[in-house]
Amino acid sequence: MYLYHFGLRELPFTLTPNTSYYFGLPSHKQAIEVLTLALKTGEGFIKVTGEVGTGKTLLCRKLLNELPDHFVSAYIPNPCLSPAELRAAVARELDVAFDGPVDQQEFTLRIEQRLIEIHRQGQAVVLIIDEAQALPVESIEVLRLFSNLETESHKLLQVVLFGQPELDQKLDLPELRQLKQRIGFSYRLDVMDLEQLVQYVHHRLQVAGYRGSDVFSRACCKMLFRASQGTPRLVNVLCHKALMLAFGEGKQQVEPGHMQLAIIDTEAAVRRDGHIWRIWSLVLLCSVLSVAAGYWLWVRYL
Structure with missing residues (x-):
């Protein structure tokens, strides 16, 4: 899992309601x-x-x-x-x-x-x-x-x-x-707006122990907002998947490609239309999984 890769004590985007992660929207x-x-x-x-x-x-x-x-x-x-x-x-x-x-x-x-x-x-x-x-x-x-x-x-x-x-x-x-x-x-209860979503994501990472620079760029947060419509549970699902994809490529920040793959993989998310985009995303997903598999085999070999 990506805990050590990002310097986290625990998973920041689990679906179990945990009051220690209460943000106070x-x-x-x-x-x-x-x-x-x-x-x-x-x-x-x-x-x-x-x-x-x-x-x-x-x-x-x-x-x-x-x-x-x-x-x-x-x-x-x-x-x-x-x-x-x-x-x-x-x-x-x-x-x-x-x-x-x-x-x-x-x-x-x-x-x-x-x-x-x-x-x-x-x-x-x-x-x-x-x-x-x-x-x-x-x-x-x-x-x-x-x-x-x-x-x-x-x-x-x-x-x-x-x-x-x-x-x-x-x-x-x-x-x-x-x-x-x-x-x-x-x-x-209302859903989050964009600014609240940005703060929410940062807050959960901080509570989980992250102390580095922003993992999710503004562009990624905008994609996250469009796909989740500001619903906290969907934000958690998408962030977790995006972090896994970034970890698979050895990246310290989530990139738009990672976020798009997470969105495509999540049925409840609001997705972009377009056949070409889906083909590109499938190719990128295969490459990410290949890199992750290679990394795993290398760790096993060591």
């Missing part, structure tokens, strides 16, 4: 501010949406790490759950104890008792659901019923929904209009 900062304000004011439902790859899960983990001490958090990363499964998941997160099998009414009662117990201890409970667009309609209705649990002055449970734009479409359904009216705060 304006859109993400504003979302955190909205979430913090909404949780402080005790809103029942809070919603954050964004297109695929815009950093919702990273933001979700950032929020979990920075919740004030008086919050008890329940986190559900995979919400494709039936109503009974959702109740069980919430109960597990809140350490609700059961002596034996109980019906759903008893299930809800035990959760309510646990919420009251936490409230009496001077704490608040926040339920954070990632990929909320995957929630079945029946399970969303369970969330609404949970939100009915309250004292005279406070909600016993606050719910934060992170989801793709399909979540908005689901909440527009007539049977979910009651829940939609209870969403006190909402925010939509």
Whole structure:
């Protein structure tokens, strides 16, 4: 791999959401501010949406790490759950104890008792659901019923929904209009512009330990921006591939040819049209792979 070639401690463009690489894009900062304000004011439902790859899960983990001490958090990363499964998941997160099998009414009662117990201890409970667009309609209705649990002055449970734009479409359904009216705060994540993308790439390399001159030129960043449309996940995929190609040629900087090959190799990227360009790229890819194979064999021989 290219770690030693570029003087890196770790891979800078992995797809696993890692809060140590949190950059603080304006859109993400504003979302955190909205979430913090909404949780402080005790809103029942809070919603954050964004297109695929815009950093919702990273933001979700950032929020979990920075919740004030008086919050008890329940986190559900995979919400494709039936109503009974959702109740069980919430109960597990809140350490609700059961002596034996109980019906759903008893299930809800035990959760309510646990919420009251936490409230009496001077704490608040926040339920954070990632990929909320995957929630079945029946399970969303369970969330609404949970939100009915309250004292005279406070909600016993606050719910934060992170989801793709399909979540908005689901909440527009007539049977979910009651829940939609209870969403006190909402925010939509944006993609990066060119300047933000340049800073984002530099930031991730720096966190990974890189201390040299710019690996990605301005021209490469422009190509990266056009191909990714400013989506962080796609930027990570393309940068990783481009670094591998530069390493294969023994280059210390990523060149436009490397970036173009990475774009061609990535289905989700926005690509240039043109038969001649595709032929040229295929020839260049073959040459790069040949050089990389030769380098590998040389290392093996030594």
